Amino acid sequence: MKKTNLAKTIFFSSLTLGFIQYYSVGLFSDTYLIVAFAVYFFIPLLIFAIPLQYFLNKKPKKFSPVYFLFYLLFSLASNFLIFYLLSGPYQSPLYHRSEIYFYGAVSGIVYWFWDSICAQKKSIK
Numbered sequence: 001m002k003k004t005n006l007a008k009t010i011f012f013s014s015l016t017l018g019f020i021q022y023y024s025v026g027l028f029s030d031t032y033l034i035v036a037f038a039v040y041f042f043i044p045l046l047i048f049a050i051p052l053q054y055f056l057n058k059k060p061k062k063f064s065p066v067y068f069l070f071y072l073l074f075s076l077a078s079n080f081l082i083f084y085l086l087s088g089p090y091q092s093p094l095y096h097r098s099e100i101y102f103y104g105a106v107s108g109i110v111y112w113f114w115d116s117i118c119a120q121k122k123s124i125k
Contacts, residue, residue, distance in 0.1 A: 005118050005119040006053065006054070006119065008114075008118040008119070009053065009111070009114045009115050009118045009119050010042065010045050010049070010050065012114045012118065013045055013049070013107075013110050013111045013115075014038040014039070014041045014042040015034075017038065017041040017106070017107055017110055018035065018036075018037035018039075018040075018041060019034060019037075020106060021037040021040075021041070022034045041107070044078055044107075045107075045111065047078075048074060048075075048078040049071070049074070049075075049111050052070060052071065053111075053119065056070060056115075057115075057119055057120065060119070060120040061120060062120040063112075063116045064116075064120075067112060067115070068112045071108040071109075071112040071115070072104070072105065072109070072112075073108075074108070075105070075108035076100075076101070076104035076108070078104075079103050079107070080094055083097065083100050
């Protein structure tokens with residue numbers, strides 16, 4: 001697999017997640033936030049998604065439901081870890097916070113989509 005495919009996947013995924021975060025927050029006048037949110041999503045994707053993508057792309061399949069489940073589970077696990085590390089002592093328990101599930105599901109779906117478009121070269125048989 002080419003490194004440019006990995007770079008395209010992480011770039012488009014970060015940008016898409018930046019747009020989603022921008023529109024879900026509702027700060028429509030501050031367009032620079034799209035780039036700020038994209039950079040915010042770039043780091044966790046680089047740490048968690050790239051190794052999984054490298055492992056899964058040894059046997060490439062476009063829009064594979066199995067790969068979707070892997071990305072979804074890893075995304076949820078990484079979101080729990082990130083929210084755990086960033087949470088204060090007086091916040092509600094992690095499993096009660098709906099934003100963890102929202103960001104976990106959305107980032108897994110977006111990364112799986114862009115991985116299937118940019119990196120996967122073979123179709124499902």
